Amino acid sequence: xxxxxxxxxxxxHARPGVTRADAARxxxxxxxxxxxxxxxxxxAELLAETxxxxxxSRGRPTTALIPHPRGPLIxxxxxxxxxxxxxxxxxxxxxxATVREDLGDRTGDEVVAAVGAAVSRLRTEYGDRIRxxxxxxxxxxxxxxxxxxxxxxxxxxxxxxxxxxxGIFVAGNDATLAASAESHRGAAVGASVALHLRVEAGLxxxxxxxxxxxxxxxxxxxxxxxxxxxxxxxxxxCGAYGCWGTAVDGSALARLLGHHQPRDPISYARRIIASTxxxxxxxxxxxxxxxxRGIAGLVNGLDPDLVTLGGLGTDLLAAAPAHIDxxxxxxxxxxxxxxxxxxxxxxxxxxxxLAGAAEEAWTALLTTLV
Amino acid sequence: xxxxxxxxxxxxHARPGVTRADAARxxxxxxxxxxxxxxxxxxAELLAETxxxxxxSRGRPTTALIPHPRGPLIxxxxxxxxxxxxxxxxxxxxxxATVREDLGDRTGDEVVAAVGAAVSRLRTEYGDRIRxxxxxxxxxxxxxxxxxxxxxxxxxxxxxxxxxxxGIFVAGNDATLAASAESHRGAAVGASVALHLRVEAGLxxxxxxxxxxxxxxxxxxxxxxxxxxxxxxxxxxCGAYGCWGTAVDGSALARLLGHHQPRDPISYARRIIASTxxxxxxxxxxxxxxxxRGIAGLVNGLDPDLVTLGGLGTDLLAAAPAHIDxxxxxxxxxxxxxxxxxxxxxxxxxxxxLAGAAEEAWTALLTTLV
DNA sequence: CTTCTTAAGCTCGGATGTAGAGCATATTCT
DNA sequence: AGAATATGCTCTACATCCGAGCTTAAGAAG
Numbered sequence: 189x190x191x192x193x194x195x196x197x198x199x200x201h202a203r204p205g206v207t208r209a210d211a212a213r214x215x216x217x218x219x220x221x222x223x224x225x226x227x228x229x230x231x232a233e234l235l236a237e238t239x240x241x242x243x244x245s246r247g248r249p250t251t252a253l254i255p256h257p258r259g260p261l262i263x264x265x266x267x268x269x270x271x272x273x274x275x276x277x278x279x280x281x282x283x284x285a286t287v288r289e290d291l292g293d294r295t296g297d298e299v300v301a302a303v304g305a306a307v308s309r310l311r312t313e314y315g316d317r318i319r320x321x322x323x324x325x326x327x328x329x330x331x332x333x334x335x336x337x338x339x340x341x342x343x344x345x346x347x348x349x350x351x352x353x354x355g356i357f358v359a360g361n362d363a364t365l366a367a368s369a370e371s372h373r374g375a376a377v378g379a380s381v382a383l384h385l386r387v388e389a390g391l392x393x394x395x396x397x398x399x400x401x402x403x404x405x406x407x408x409x410x411x412x413x414x415x416x417x418x419x420x421x422x423x424x425x426c427g428a429y430g431c432w433g434t435a436v437d438g439s440a441l442a443r444l445l446g447h448h449q450p451r452d453p454i455s456y457a458r459r460i461i462a463s464t465x466x467x468x469x470x471x472x473x474x475x476x477x478x479x480x481r482g483i484a485g486l487v488n489g490l491d492p493d494l495v496t497l498g499g500l501g502t503d504l505l506a507a508a509p510a511h512i513d514x515x516x517x518x519x520x521x522x523x524x525x526x527x528x529x530x531x532x533x534x535x536x537x538x539x540x541x542l543a544g545a546a547e548e549a550w551t552a553l554l555t556t557l558v
Numbered sequence: 559x560x561x562x563x564x565x566x567x568x569x570x571h572a573r574p575g576v577t578r579a580d581a582a583r584x585x586x587x588x589x590x591x592x593x594x595x596x597x598x599x600x601x602a603e604l605l606a607e608t609x610x611x612x613x614x615s616r617g618r619p620t621t622a623l624i625p626h627p628r629g630p631l632i633x634x635x636x637x638x639x640x641x642x643x644x645x646x647x648x649x650x651x652x653x654x655a656t657v658r659e660d661l662g663d664r665t666g667d668e669v670v671a672a673v674g675a676a677v678s679r680l681r682t683e684y685g686d687r688i689r690x691x692x693x694x695x696x697x698x699x700x701x702x703x704x705x706x707x708x709x710x711x712x713x714x715x716x717x718x719x720x721x722x723x724x725g726i727f728v729a730g731n732d733a734t735l736a737a738s739a740e741s742h743r744g745a746a747v748g749a750s751v752a753l754h755l756r757v758e759a760g761l762x763x764x765x766x767x768x769x770x771x772x773x774x775x776x777x778x779x780x781x782x783x784x785x786x787x788x789x790x791x792x793x794x795x796c797g798a799y800g801c802w803g804t805a806v807d808g809s810a811l812a813r814l815l816g817h818h819q820p821r822d823p824i825s826y827a828r829r830i831i832a833s834t835x836x837x838x839x840x841x842x843x844x845x846x847x848x849x850x851r852g853i854a855g856l857v858n859g860l861d862p863d864l865v866t867l868g869g870l871g872t873d874l875l876a877a878a879p880a881h882i883d884x885x886x887x888x889x890x891x892x893x894x895x896x897x898x899x900x901x902x903x904x905x906x907x908x909x910x911x912l913a914g915a916a917e918e919a920w921t922a923l924l925t926t927l928v
Numbered sequence: 929c930t931t932c933t934t935a936a937g938c939t940c941g942g943a944t945g946t947a948g949a950g951c952a953t954a955t956t957c958t
Numbered sequence: 959a960g961a962a963t964a965t966g967c968t969c970t971a972c973a974t975c976c977g978a979g980c981t982t983a984a985g986a987a988g
Binding site: 190328336379380381395397402403404405406407408409410411412414415416417426427428429481482484485486488489490491492493518519520521522523525529 | 560698706749750751765767772773774775776777778779780781782784785786787796797798799851852854855856858859860861862863888889890891892893895899
């Protein structure tokens with residue numbers, strides 16, 4: 189439902205600390221209805237008011253709307269190839285607590301158990317204020333919450349164990365969720381259509397259209413790394429040939445440099461991209477060109493306002509901007525070349541997936557609060 | 559706004575002739591509110607009731623809800639490479655009148671003038687009942703309603719002249735609008751995410767997500783023909799290299815067969831695809847393979863429920879289904895191969911763009927009627 | 929043909945949410 | 959201090975919707 193109450197909470201979430209008067213204008217209600225709304229939501233412990241910063245101009249001062257100190261919370265979780273992390277996030281996106289730990293060489297089920305234990309501890313601390321959980325994982329999540337993460341060699345890891353209770357449960361691919369975060373809190377704020385791409389082991393991302401992440405029919409959209417922009421003779425671990433991901437990630441750099449496939453392709457790639465020696469720089473340039481050419485294809489097809497790059501994409505953009513840009517412009521349709529959508533580094537960096545998990549869980553929770 | 563009244567009109571539009579009782583159940587209101595709603599909307603000349611077909615089962619018979627005989631109308635317009643056409647479309651999608659004419663060798667401005675004159679005549683006939691217009695064109699429409707159609711050699715044709723009055727004005731690419739039609743009235747009804755591709759001179763299409771067409775930031779989304787799935791040595795008229803469109807349309811067939819680029823690439827391609835001689839059949843198979851491979855890439859990235867093919871895509875699917883299917887499956891990510899999204903022929907055929915123009919204009923109009 | 933069963937429509941009272949007018953309040957400007 | 963300005967509160971009017979109870983129109987059963 190989209191009641192005025194939900195709209196108001198959404199405004200506070202998007203802009204915590206918004207003044208009461210601005211919020212009322214944004215959702216288009218008069219002062220009478222605002223009094224009723226703010227009173228009701230305050231009484232329900234969903235929002236609170238503080239005296240607000242003085243505006244400096246004339247007129248009766250208004251108050252700032254902030255999350256209620258006993259209001260609902262979301263447990264935002266991310267699992268990366270190195271560590272897991274759980275943040276307790278209030279309305280507006282601020283974190284009240286953080287727990288994190290390196291994965292070590294735990295199995296998937298052990299990591300899920302550790303995360304579940306951390307969530308349980310947080311639930312004893314915050315009680316029923318924690319209304320749901322959002323989880324970002326480096327792999328694919330099926331509808332029945334089984335996780336496959338080929339990069340970690342995890343198969344059929346059951347995420348449901350993390351959150352046995354009723355409430356909000358959102359789980360998704362890290363790149364997809366990072367796209368959400370980037371569009372709500374990062375470099376793509378204000379874009380009507382934003383494309384986020386994240387290079388790690390492989391390449392993923394998502395389109396965010398009007399604030400909504402396009403997740404596809406099975407929740408598996410955004411696997412742009414498996415579009416055939418690459419070399420048709422290179423086989424991808426997915427079984428297809430010519431996947432774009434195989435042309436831009438750490439495996440591509442290793443292939444170009446004649447190295448073995450690295451154990452940790454992300455740290456490997458960071459090292460290569462940071463190197464200024466000629467051979468690594470040439471490999472980096474080749475990957476950057478492949479990245480730019482593919483971005484052009486996606487921009488032609490999807491018509492975003494802008495493109496944001498996360499993960500190793502940020503490194504490639506910093507290391508070889510000219511190669512990306514040249515291939516990008518060359519691949520664009522003629523009419524776009526004059527004013528192409530900018531390619532920007534992610535501003536949330538490695539926090540993107542966690543922030544996105546918080547965003548999507550909060551979005552889901554807000555539709556259930558009245 | 560999404561009031562109950564708008565919801566009811568949307569239900570009638572999606573399923574004209576729906577029974578009053580079913581419609582009430584669909585929007586979730588009780589019999590009391592239904593009486594009030596139907597009475598109000600009938601009084602406003604937005605809907606009417608007819609005695610409805612007998613259900614055969616017990617109980618008081620209900621009525622069928624249909625568009626009001628003096629209700630609002632939309633002028634749906636399509637311009638193709640051969641002719642223009644204007645339909646007058648009522649709520650529910652039925653056409654009350656049709657005007658059409660071959661283009662001959664008129665210029666773009668002359669065609670727009672002819673369409674404008676036809677619309678004016680229809681407006682004298684139907685009066686203010688015609689509340690807006692939807693226009694499907696074989697090219698790109700900028701925000702200020704200037705049309706570029708490279709296939710027709712039209713540049714900067716001003717569409718605003720067709721509809722000088724206030725009201726709904728929706729203009730879009732024919733492939734994009736055909737996608738909308740296919741998802742509302744065609745082969746993709748019921749799909750949560752549908753991908754429609756239309757091969758004519760080049761290749762375009764659109765993703766429809768939950769009934770909403772993804773039009774992109776500039777309204778130029780869906781130019782999938784300019785994704786670099788093709789041969790990187792082939793230059794596209796758009797200026798880029800390796801565009802997918804150049805691998806599947808009439809120009810691709812002519813190149814494969816060593817023919818000159820045909821004047822009318824669509825009729826030419828229809829002829830080649832229909833031929834059973836070995837050389838044309840081989841060229842058709844090559845194009846079908848390129849089509850299937852690209853579809854796989856898009857399915858990997860966009861995760862639709864199903865894919866519909868219009869224009870020459872329908873012909874290719876009929877002529878070389880095995881080639882499309884083999885390349886499609888080979889290009890899919892492993893986990894999709896077991897149960898791939900089906901590739902279906904468009905059911906609206908050449909009427910798709912016109913039907914989509916009607917759909918999008920009606921969608922826009924329905925949000926303004928209360 | 930009459931009565932029963934079923935599905936649907938109508939009427940009315942109560943609850944909810946909102947808009948708008950008029951008044952009250954808190955600040956800055958002159 | 960008084961004017962100007964912006965905001966908040968109270969109260970009335972109105973629209974919408976839900977649910978209960980009654981009415982209506984068909985098929986089924988006898």
